[in-house]
Amino acid sequence: MSQAPSGDCLRPWEQYRKALPDDHPCAGHEKLLDDLSRCGRLFHRRGWSVGTSSNYSVVLSQNPVDLIVTASGLDKGRLNRHSFVRVNETGRPDPVGQPASSAETLLHVVLARRPEPVGCILHTHSIWSTLLSQRFFAEGGFWIEGYEMLKGFEGVRTHEHKMWIPVFDNTQDIPVLAAQVGELQNASPEKISHVFLIRRHGLYTWGKDVFAARRHVEIAEFLFECVGRQTRLA
């Protein structure tokens, strides 16, 4: 339509309207893809998903894992229904013939296997998460405690709550990192309850649906800035 502002870089409205072809691996899940695309535009605007950083997924089944994750190398401020890849238990595109999925897809698979309902996994890169992940790497992480905003995390009912934010070392060997995350989930689930950081890299969080996971990103970023401004970084 001529008056729709498709020329505007962050609002590709028109492609929202078209259903995926029936034989597309993500057909039938357009609503979820649109929700992830909106997250991407919001996070890009906030400065949490700049460049081609970040990746997002929706989990269609936790057991066996069946998820849809952002394709590799895209501008997260301009996702559309063709920006995603369907992936199976092994972290590989299924069916074959789709674009490459994010290099970190295996982390999504490991998080999708958590015991509680996980419908969405979001990975973002912010200034404050990067700074704190560096500052507290040597301690293995840091505590966040006493903030009302903690109640925005699923299942937290009072500000009198103490949450450990673990920091993993960064590596390009994603299977190793995924195994470390999986181990902590098994061994000390209370230390990886809602969010973790990778050193000088970024944040992972998840939720029962896209809204819950997005809420967790917003809350984590709020709390990180609070902690960061009370911490000597320079």
Add this chain to the structure above:
Amino acid sequence: MSQAPSGDCLRPWEQYRKALPDDHPCAGHEKLLDDLSRCGRLFHRRGWSVGTSSNYSVVLSQNPVDLIVTASGLDKGRLNRHSFVRVNETGRPDPVGQPASSAETLLHVVLARRPEPVGCILHTHSIWSTLLSQRFFAEGGFWIEGYEMLKGFEGVRTHEHKMWIPVFDNTQDIPVLAAQVGELQNASPEKISHVFLIRRHGLYTWGKDVFAARRHVEIAEFLFECVGRQTRLA
């Protein structure tokens, strides 16, 4: 309508257009609800109402208290005419059968009873209010003095004004907190003239109408950032 960008997360234009059904408890007040919804989008964009934090109300009557407040657990960047609950003097939904109102509704009721005209009450959660509420909790609050911006608060006529910002301790026991606020209003109204903070939680302010209350949020946040950047936090 196909060209209206209803897919955009922060501008649910279409639902604005539909009047509430005649038997809806908020029917006839659509304009006020739209004003609160716009506040929510603005505050979400500013980072003052992220996650599901914050709650907002419009006061239809101060005596007896009759108000409309945001329902519990909503994304404040996407409020629409169905996001609100009508509440009576006791802080409970009236008529029954509506969604749960915000957990902090009783604070709205106490503020609605103030002696001056109160048409709107806004509660937000910003980084700077959180930091200052922690920094000055031990002193019970802090003074803001000498800023031209103070004149934006209703009734303040000169920058040569000294305003006390009280900080209450946070608690999940809202009736207790509401009683403390009510007591300070009675005992020392000059110490709770336009705004107060709850420790590591957020800001409450109010005004004769939605615009006045929103203006008070903007001014308070401006002044908090000024104070915060002149204060050693780290």
Add this chain to the structure above:
Amino acid sequence: MSQAPSGDCLRPWEQYRKALPDDHPCAGHEKLLDDLSRCGRLFHRRGWSVGTSSNYSVVLSQNPVDLIVTASGLDKGRLNRHSFVRVNETGRPDPVGQPASSAETLLHVVLARRPEPVGCILHTHSIWSTLLSQRFFAEGGFWIEGYEMLKGFEGVRTHEHKMWIPVFDNTQDIPVLAAQVGELQNASPEKISHVFLIRRHGLYTWGKDVFAARRHVEIAEFLFECVGRQTRLA
């Protein structure tokens, strides 16, 4: 028109379209008023004109002074063609019967009398200008020197430029403040070349047209943040 998003708080498109009635004191200048309104929306978004702070004018004639200035007490993020007052040499609405003009109208009149072409005067309130005006009040102002961005100020041709930013004390006695500004303009024009600050209050700048003045606001704010981040404030 039903599909125009008039419900959105910062884009009152529809009122743009209607010419003012022929007998309105600002009739025929709608384009300039629209330009000022756009400045207001931009500055509100940037956090430089929150609450009801700030005032803006366009100068129709410098001698005798004939200008149009924002009416008092408005939200600068929502100006429209009915938000302005025409004012004469004395700083009073002319013709009578218009809304009250900004309390600081006399400062606009004094600036309109500057010797160079002045088509627009902008007064904004930012965090950084407030902080610097406080920090450097005792010295009477501060120098900005050596930044490429200085070249954005009208008439500056090299970064090897040194600009004095004078800071006046704040007062509610605007005629006194206007006289001080006028005196500095006469006595030491090189010390008040493009911009001045009022202590804990805000910035004044001007330009040959709305675009030049807006550019000066953006540049001044950029430079203030640079200076502020290199200055110990806490």
Add this chain to the structure above:
Amino acid sequence: MSQAPSGDCLRPWEQYRKALPDDHPCAGHEKLLDDLSRCGRLFHRRGWSVGTSSNYSVVLSQNPVDLIVTASGLDKGRLNRHSFVRVNETGRPDPVGQPASSAETLLHVVLARRPEPVGCILHTHSIWSTLLSQRFFAEGGFWIEGYEMLKGFEGVRTHEHKMWIPVFDNTQDIPVLAAQVGELQNASPEKISHVFLIRRHGLYTWGKDVFAARRHVEIAEFLFECVGRQTRLA
């Protein structure tokens, strides 16, 4: 069209639609110009291209150099298809009779001659790049190392990467500066791999296309803020 919001300052949608006349020097490249215009709006919103700062180009041919660069003195938040100048190997408008090109066009020409594919060159002015260019000028530049975000730069495959950000002194003698940049590119290409700074002035980066260059701006700004917040500036 009456409902298109052409009055909004940052979205001049309508002029997007019109192809340039056949005899315009930039005819046939409208898509690239639109991409640069969108970059300008994004960067203006981010605060990286305020006032009339910044200039952007697309490279049509690297040998001989044939490029299209922003005309001098424009608001980068409002570029349209008529905001550009076609320039040849000498940095001069070709054909003659076009508006003046940016004063820094020669830097674009030197960068267009780099050995790798260069399709777009972006120059921006941010707070953090200005501060770091001043802080690290005496050392000739600074290292960025160990950040995942580095992988967003073309050709970088791991966060275990060390990138030198050279800082050149500012000057109004652009041929001299262009020669210095050209010399460093020849003598030590590893020290000027993706981005350089000019002291108290801004950033230059480039990429194989507009998206790659914009990505490099976003990544560089992200990393500069990370470094800046860990550095004592005051």
